[in-house]
Amino acid sequence: MDQPGEKQHIFDKPRNVNRLLRVFYAICGLLFVLDFILHRHVYHSWENTPAFYAIFGFVACVALVLIAKEMRKVLMRKEDYYDVDE
């Protein structure tokens, strides 16, 4: 929500956000492809999986967030939880 009369900031324009995202997707694609072009020195056989790190990073973060969301159901309390005696 912008203040009236305020100048437009860079991410106020959806066009700029989309531009940024397109550049980001392009880099992701490039990194994915590079995995098949450049030679990686491998310590462990897991790393031979094509685009191992890319897949691992994506899956790890999705899992992290989805598990954390489930944790909220068990762990989340009101902000004053420790301040009041129930």
Add this chain to the structure above:
Amino acid sequence: MWMSELPPFVPFFLAALLILVTRGWLRLAIMLATPVLGGAHLWLDVPAGTSLAVPILEYELALLRTDRLSLLFGYLFHIAAFIGVIFSLHVRDTMQQVSAMLYAGSALGAVFAGDFITLFIFWELLAISSVFLVWANRTDRAIRTGMRYLIIQVMSGVLLLAGALVHYYQTGSLAFEFIGLEGIGGWLIFIAFGIKCAFPFLHNWLTDAYPEATPTGTVFLSAFTTKVAVYALARGFPGTELLVYIGAVMTCFPIFYAVIENDLRRVLAYSMINQIGFMVCGVGIGTALALNGAVAHAFNDVIFKGLLFMTMGAVLYRTGNINGSDLGGMYKSMPKTALLCIVGASSISAFPLFSGFVSKSMVMTAMIEEGYNYLWLMLLFASAGVFHHAGIKIPYFAFFAHDAGIRTKEAPGNMLIAMSIAAILCIFIGSQPQYLYALLPWEVDYWPYDTTHVLAQLQLLFFSALAFVWLNKQGLYPPELHSVNIDAEWLYRKLLPKSAGFIRHGMQQLAHRLSNSQKGPLSRMRETLIRSSLTEYHLASHWPTGSMVLWIAVLLGGFLLLDAIY
């Protein structure tokens, strides 16, 4: 040329005294000069192998013992103190200024301590001096939090002393060298270090107290206590395999909490445990590469975590709020702070060319070289996770996300300077790691920049970011909510008080029932007594009222005296 045996804590303690008797620009000049001159002295005049022992009664306190390990932490603490002082130049609060100096001095005292008694003294001074940075908020909440913090920290010191005494009994030496987990003494010291190092279940003092300190206080807090503990572990327990497992758990569990935590400084506190986890792993592996990685990561962490805490402190200072749910769009008012925050975020996420990359990769490499394959996967998961919560969440929810409509000014000049120094160091160390590597204690030939590392790390980070973008677009990302999340602290903040209340209530009930059931027999006994011939005796016939009044007066006087003393 100064004498090289001057223990580095002395200038800081002197400065704390001088702060009390000065004011205005002179006081600020003293605070700025102390870390600069002290650091220059340490760098130029103090070689490895210097020592100083001061005899007290029958005992010799080893106040100074330098080697490459303690010197590295010594340089680091001077840099941290310097940045912290600049960041807090606008603060006009004697209590905070004195305690910051004492706190930094205590940290230096602890890393240069050559024996357990000296270490214990500074270990406790760390606790006592730092709690004032929490109390300086002067709210009820801060005072209670500070109390919990102090109790846990002092407990760590007591364990350290007990362990040291047992260790002395077993080995006949109080020198602070390799300890190991042989015998009860080693274990006690291990747990003492573990508390300050925020081992799992012993970690909540950190996430409890750091977010409750003043905006500038947290910057000091984040630099010293935990890093002294990492230093102590690196000296006392290198190669202790248990640490690898503890460290791996430390890297993983806090990131879940960080994702759902609303207070952005608490997110950073959780992410701090995650980063210390990498260091603990490095110490546990115990190879030269791993130990170098651990201490190098401690070095970098102080700077980039300090930078992140500074940017959040600046936002808190300007807006009075640090909840992710209430912020957003701050880049419009504080663009420079936003940019500096992104530098800190890139460093903690270990982007190539930023400082985290050149130290974390050492621990990761050592981990897989030593064959800890599954733990290595955990650390890789944590690496992706740290980018997720500290690298993206912190800058995104504070400075971007939806515009919360808050309009304020850019951070004050001194804050911007302090943050810029930290940011420049992050980039400098990240892109020119040879200078940091040259300072590391162990001889290692390691270079992080090759195709393998850079490509792997970039893939990991960019696809983690892709996951964030995707989850956000799908509406799957958990929103920031006003809340607290139950952690191990629940045991002593909820269960313990509740069970104490429950037991007290039960006891009262029991006492009530007992007195009721005894009323009948007791009164009958009394009547029997009155009727008996015993009442004829002199002592029984009078209530000694006069002497009782006298004794009550003595007791009350005693209480008054005690009250006046404490």
